[in-house]
Amino acid sequence: MLRTSYHLFRCFNKRGLLWKQSPRYLTEDEKRDLPAIGRYRSPWKMFKKEMKDYVEGNITPVEPEIPLETDALIIGGGAIGSSVAFWLKQRNPKGFTVTVIERDPGYTQASSMLAVGGIRHQFSVPENVQMSMFTSEFFRNIKEYLSVLDSDPPDVQFNHQGYLFLVPEERAEYLAKSVEMQNNLGAKIRLMNPEKLAQKFPWLNLDGIALASYGMEGEGWFDPWLLVRALKAKNISLGVQYVKAEVVDFDMKEMGLPGKKEWVLNSTVLKSPEGKLFKCRMSYVVNCAGPWAGQIAQMAGIGIRKEEGLSIPLPVEPRKRFVYVVHCPDGPGIEAPLTIDTTGVYFRREGLGGYYLCGASPSSEEEEPDTSNLDVDFSFYENHVWPALSYRVPKFEVSKLKSAWAGFYDYNTVDQNLIIGHHPYHTNMLFANGLSGHGIQHAIPIGRALMELLIDGEYKTIDLSRFEFQRFIDNEPIQEMAIV
């Protein structure tokens, strides 16, 4: 009885707050930003539905930190989820409620925390170039965007050392064309022949290299953790609610005209750390679950159910990648760019104490490591990374492997590119997934693009419409060739 009264009290109290957020209580400025999100719902109907669920035992009485409902529910509080939340709240702090559901607030497995933090303008798909350039510009003005009153201004420790792609003869023409496209979009990439490379990077072994491209502005690496921390702190100051819970299912509701019925996602089922189940109603749900995005889509029947529009899966799965930390006091030094060898093996400096990070992707599907854990395969370093690294930069022959970690790429198995926007059937589910190793540098423009899509109904800053889920239905993949 006491629990019921508490629940009733909370329901009324919550509805009172919601009532105040209905359009008639908003200022003209706030109303302007409301069309796509923040729709008014009848408090009485919501209350009746909630009581029905409660009486039928479908929901546990709500504890204070789990909201009964929210306008935008974001699954995953990594770089991309936090960026979506940031842009939504930044656009209109009071216009709608934004809730981020994160099952692991320590981010022990999130790709955002385990990334190498590289940012480059050198991609083969123009929108990827534009997104990276947007991030570089954002970093220039990060204090303006992410400062929080009475806290130290954010600093993501951007090292502007550039990227250096090395290619053999057979890929030289493709590289030159890519660089032309990148420079036409405003990037500052320079082609370098072996003579120029020898002058600028005397530590390189140039055997087998016909051409290289070197980013002279806005490229390098930053600290991904500092970016997520700054976004989260800013979001909390703007009123975003971060909730520790796991999304385990969706509740669907039948809607539409007779003969044209469709199922819409009505609420998200959340499991609290204590194992209790809750329902949180939402207008929109944004899938920012990184490597686990495919599983979230399956919970909504995507790729599982037979209805038209639901049969095609979200093609995202975790793929394990290793990062090795080597010590090489006499290595290439402070000016070395993030270098990608002809073999795909990369390295970059880490700090100023002679440490370097290095790694590579497996060369075939058959070599993909087991994804049931985050254990490191040291033999991959011995057999694959070290031989290529010490061949290309002989100074690494006397390096020492100090430590290593593994993380999951949010891998898009179809075309290794972003999947963004509404699902064609569950139109209130949006995606921001499948970055396949370039998501930390694209998190900022992706969040902005989704905000524009939700509020303005179209992409305004960078047109990302080619990256929508529809491309899988139309069988029109957009292959990114520069995947590391």
Ligand SMILES: Cc1cc2nc3c(=O)[nH]c(=O)nc-3n(C[C@H](O)[C@H](O)[C@H](O)COP(=O)(O)OP(=O)(O)OC[C@H]3O[C@@H](n4cnc5c(N)ncnc54)[C@H](O)[C@@H]3O)c2cc1C
């Ligand atoms: C080793 C490595 C190196 C990389 N290097 C680079 C690089 O140099 N440059 C670059 O741009 N990118 C890089 N990336 C890729 C980049 O890290 C990712 O693309 C990006 O971080 C994805 O961000 P995200 O927020 O979507 O995912 P994540 O950071 O993984 O966040 C997803 C969150 O969702 C949460 N979640 C999942 N399922 C649920 C659920 N059911 N309920 C609640 N919460 C849930 C998870 O706990 C997680 O915190 C690298 C990745 C790895 C692994």
